[in-house]
Amino acid sequence: xxxxxxxxxxxxxxxxxxxxxxxxxxxxxxxxxxxxxxxxxxxxxxxxxxxxxxxxxxxxxxxxxxxxxxxxxxxxxxxxxxxxxxxxxxxxxxxxxxxxxxxxxxxxxxxxxxxxxxxxxxxxxxxxxxxxxxxxxxxxxxxxxxxxxxxxxxxxxxxxxxxxxxxxxxxxxxxxxxxxxxxxxxxxxxxxxxxxxxxxxxxxxxxxxxxxxxxxxxxxxxxxxxxxxxxxxxxxxxxxxxxxxxxxxxxxxxxxxxxxxxxxxxxxxxxxxxxxxxxxxxxxxxxxxxxxxxxxxxxxxxxxxxxxxxxxxxxxxxxxxxxxxxxxxxxxxxxxxxxxxxxxxxxxxxxxxxxxxxxxxxxxxxxxxxxxxxxxxxxxx
Numbered sequence: 001x002x003x004x005x006x007x008x009x010x011x012x013x014x015x016x017x018x019x020x021x022x023x024x025x026x027x028x029x030x031x032x033x034x035x036x037x038x039x040x041x042x043x044x045x046x047x048x049x050x051x052x053x054x055x056x057x058x059x060x061x062x063x064x065x066x067x068x069x070x071x072x073x074x075x076x077x078x079x080x081x082x083x084x085x086x087x088x089x090x091x092x093x094x095x096x097x098x099x100x101x102x103x104x105x106x107x108x109x110x111x112x113x114x115x116x117x118x119x120x121x122x123x124x125x126x127x128x129x130x131x132x133x134x135x136x137x138x139x140x141x142x143x144x145x146x147x148x149x150x151x152x153x154x155x156x157x158x159x160x161x162x163x164x165x166x167x168x169x170x171x172x173x174x175x176x177x178x179x180x181x182x183x184x185x186x187x188x189x190x191x192x193x194x195x196x197x198x199x200x201x202x203x204x205x206x207x208x209x210x211x212x213x214x215x216x217x218x219x220x221x222x223x224x225x226x227x228x229x230x231x232x233x234x235x236x237x238x239x240x241x242x243x244x245x246x247x248x249x250x251x252x253x254x255x256x257x258x259x260x261x262x263x264x265x266x267x268x269x270x271x272x273x274x275x276x277x278x279x280x281x282x283x284x285x286x287x288x289x290x291x292x293x294x295x296x297x298x299x300x301x302x303x304x305x306x307x308x309x310x311x312x313x314x315x316x317x318x319x320x321x322x323x324x325x326x327x328x329x330x331x332x333x334x335x336x337x338x339x340x341x342x343x344x345x346x347x348x349x350x351x352x353x354x355x356x357x358x359x360x361x362x363x364x365x366x367x368x369x370x371x372x373x374x375x376x377x378x379x380x381x
Contacts, residue, residue: 010351011299011306014344015313015337022337026329038329045320060204065319067205071277073315074214078269079293080300080307081221082262086151087302088225089258090238095140095155096266097290098162102136103129103267105166107274108281109175111191118194122209125195126271133267134260136162141259145252151259159290167284177280186283197276210272217265218308225304234258266290295342314338 019039026035044050046069048062079096086093107129116124140158143149177189197208225231236244237254245251269289274281296314300306317334325331344351 006352006355007301008306009355010348011301011310011345013351014347015299015310015341017344018337018340021340022333025336026333030328034327034329038324038327038333041323041326042317042320042334045323046316046318047320063201063205063207067201067207069312069316069319070207070211071315072318073312074210074272074276075269075287075289076292076296076311076315077214077218077308078265078272079289080296080311081218081293081304082266082269082290083293083297084300084302084304084307085221085258085265086262087297088238089234089255090241091141091144091151091255091259091262093137093140093155093259093262093266094152094294095137095158095290096262096269096293097288098155098159099133099136099263099266100270100273100290101162101166101285102270103133104270104274104285105170105175105188105281106132106267107195107271108188108191111195111275112189112280114195115192116194118198121192121194122197122275125191125275126213126268129267129271129274130264131267133270134264137263137266138256138260141256144259145256166281171281171283175281188281190280191275195275196279197272206277208272208276210276213268213272214311215308217268218304221261221265222304230254230257266293269293292338295338299341299345 023035023039026038045065048065049057050062053059053062079100082096082099083093107125110125110128111121114121114124136158137155140149140151140154143154144151171187175188177185177187179185197210199205200207200209200211223231225235233244233249234254234257236247236249237251237258241251244254270285273285273289292314296307296310300308300310314334314337317337321331321334324333
């Protein structure tokens with residue numbers, strides 16, 4: 001078994017075990033047939049009802065679910081990358097949710113109040129979101145590197161500061177959209193059409209530029225970490241900070257830069273949400289994609305491409321969760337699967353021990369016993 005396979009298998013086995021446990025949960029509370037049909041509904045809701053489409057159905061039976069899955073996968077990929085990048089330098093970024101909130105607000109303001117052609121407007125809104133997320137994450141980075149404040153404490157607290165400032169004050173107060181007539185509007189003003197992320201399949205699907213942008217971010221982070229000097233130094237700081245410092249690596253700069261990049265990625269997730277689907281900063285950002293990024297990073301083994309793959313899997317499951325309601329299963333059931341998968345991934349050492357034991361047993365069975373080995377007979381004189 002190769003080392004790469006050995007590292008990937010625990011995550012794969014954890015997801016499969018989580019799916020099996022949750023199927024068993026439905027089967028015990030309802031029946032096995034309902035559990036199977038609920039899983040099929042979840043699958044069709046995520047990757048499309050291909051049997052219906054191949055039987056002559058409309059293309060929207062496939063394109064619409066794929067768009068929903070891709071939209072969720074893009075957000076999970078970016079927040080998962082945010083957590084994974086911080087992990088690489090030895091920091092635990094719990095603050096992706098707050099960084100995402102500020103990124104979403106920055107994208108909403110630039111998208112609504114700046115007039116530019118679309119070719120410039122979208123990049124500017126994305127850049128504003130990345131800068132806002134990076135700035136918010138840098139607060140925790142500076143507190144860690146200059147004052148020794150643990151990043152888990154500071155990022156958790158900064159999440160609630162962001163919620164209080166943005167959701168509980170700015171978007172319902174100074175930055176609230178101006179209502180026309182008797183209508184009531186929650187959140188900021190709608191972004192201009194030039195700031196909207198282009199839809200890749202037209203009106204038949206919500207698949208937009210955010211999905212390839214997230215994949216490009218995952219690929220870019222992987223190239224940076226594995227193919228560049230600064231990426232190598234960043235990983236060295238995360239593995240052995242004292243040895244990295246002795247080797248002349250600027251550990252403070254690398255740690256601070258990684259934390260800022262983590263915030264920028266979470267900020268981009270906020271921009272994708274606002275520019276791709278919401279069209280404004282809503283009264284409350286709602287879904288905790290920033291916290292989900294922790295699970296995605298861990299299930300993806302803190303590897304950029306692994307995080308993207310885990311995000312794609314759970315994007316499909318979560319997009320199809322609403323269809324499970326047709327059989328009386330709550331739509332949040334995919335989140336339970338994600339939680340179990342994270343729980344099982346936390347026991348990675350158990351998985352590795354089982355895999356090593358199986359490999360040793362296989363090798364032992366492949367070797368012939370000592371007693372059966374041919375003995376060389378010495379010829380008599």
